[in-house]
Amino acid sequence: MRSFSLLRLSGVLCLMLLLVCSAGCRRKKYENPITKDTQQPDKVLYDKAVRDIERGRYEVARLTLQTLINTYDTSEYLAKAKLAIADSWFREGGTNGLAQAEAEYKDFILFYPTMEEAAESQEKVCMIHYKQMEKADRDNMHALRAEDECRQLLVQFPNSKFAPRASQLLRNIQEALAEGEMRVGDFYFKKQSWASSSNRMQTLTDQYPLFSRADEALFKLGDAYTKMGPRFKDRSGRAYAKLVREYPLSAYADDAKKRLREMEMVAPEPDPAAVARMKYEAENRTKAGILAPVGNILKRGPDVKNAAKSGSPAMTAARPTIPVNVPVPAAATAGTTDVTVSTVGDSTTLDKTPDARLNQQQQQPEAAAAGQAAAAPAAQTPAAPAADANEPIVSKGTMPNPKKVKKPKEPKPAKKKKN
Numbered sequence: 549m550r551s552f553s554l555l556r557l558s559g560v561l562c563l564m565l566l567l568v569c570s571a572g573c574r575r576k577k578y579e580n581p582i583t584k585d586t587q588q589p590d591k592v593l594y595d596k597a598v599r600d601i602e603r604g605r606y607e608v609a610r611l612t613l614q615t616l617i618n619t620y621d622t623s624e625y626l627a628k629a630k631l632a633i634a635d636s637w638f639r640e641g642g643t644n645g646l647a648q649a650e651a652e653y654k655d656f657i658l659f660y661p662t663m664e665e666a667a668e669s670q671e672k673v674c675m676i677h678y679k680q681m682e683k684a685d686r687d688n689m690h691a692l693r694a695e696d697e698c699r700q701l702l703v704q705f706p707n708s709k710f711a712p713r714a715s716q717l718l719r720n721i722q723e724a725l726a727e728g729e730m731r732v733g734d735f736y737f738k739k740q741s742w743a744s745s746s747n748r749m750q751t752l753t754d755q756y757p758l759f760s761r762a763d764e765a766l767f768k769l770g771d772a773y774t775k776m777g778p779r780f781k782d783r784s785g786r787a788y789a790k791l792v793r794e795y796p797l798s799a800y801a802d803d804a805k806k807r808l809r810e811m812e813m814v815a816p817e818p819d820p821a822a823v824a825r826m827k828y829e830a831e832n833r834t835k836a837g838i839l840a841p842v843g844n845i846l847k848r849g850p851d852v853k854n855a856a857k858s859g860s861p862a863m864t865a866a867r868p869t870i871p872v873n874v875p876v877p878a879a880a881t882a883g884t885t886d887v888t889v890s891t892v893g894d895s896t897t898l899d900k901t902p903d904a905r906l907n908q909q910q911q912q913p914e915a916a917a918a919g920q921a922a923a924a925p926a927a928q929t930p931a932a933p934a935a936d937a938n939e940p941i942v943s944k945g946t947m948p949n950p951k952k953v954k955k956p957k958e959p960k961p962a963k964k965k966k967n
Contacts, residue, residue: 667708684727763798
């Protein structure tokens, strides 16, 4: 009986193994936008490349598509072939494959911006970085790149059929970015570094209002401002009031009203649109499974099951801010350091005023002439010759006359004495 149960179990395992192998060997269908059956050479090459892509022979498919592009430069399959090359890199995957796919998709958008597939290419670029996102407490480079690319899709192709999906992807990405900011703010909050914590929480609540823990961030923001002293009372009150007005169904709403009464401030009325939005989010939130904690540990990407399902995501990039307790320099309050470009209203100003370059060119010769005049007397005065031991000393300011100068007499040889 025991051997029969073991045999039965082994049969079930073999059946499961066969199913897995058949699923792995099955062709992944590639959507061919041109389905007409012709025997044109370019069509034959394109169909062969599509079959190779479906069977995972990506290198062979790219060589075939490159042959089509180089040989038939006026073919109707030219744009489809370029897109198929990018799709082959995207399906191949890996760091190198995804980087090559992004470059190919960017080239396709550059050469064919009006085609419907341009929006699809931009959506694939967003997905390239979305798949490489790390957890919220790790490097957010790919999350920021994915946010930029999804935002570019909504700006460049707002009426595309890929726009709704890009909006949801953008909400998921911003959920991960906001979770990272929340963890940093919590660290400073537990460390009782109120200025740093309030700076993080303020940026979080202003930039990502759709964050699933935005109500908690607002409550901690008001608490941090309260701990910083009475001069930040207004900021603390605004944080509590925003929590009551925009997150009325939150578990922190009642505590925020109580804090406002203690501060002798009036609690605002809840926003009806905010009430409807929070109800919709509670009804449509993705429920976590039994194995969700284990899956979150094993998977590479962030946990975005609590991301918002409605609302407009932030369309501007977050900018770093300075804590409120840091004094602002006096020069910074007078203006701004940003460089702006504007159109000149009065174009006759250049005709009325003298050219500064001409004045500079006139000043340069005058300065050179003045320098030469100052150096001329020094150049005309001859340098004094070095004194010689055999020459007579001449008084300063007079030149010796060669006729009057007497040559020194040579000493006479001594006479020999006679014996």
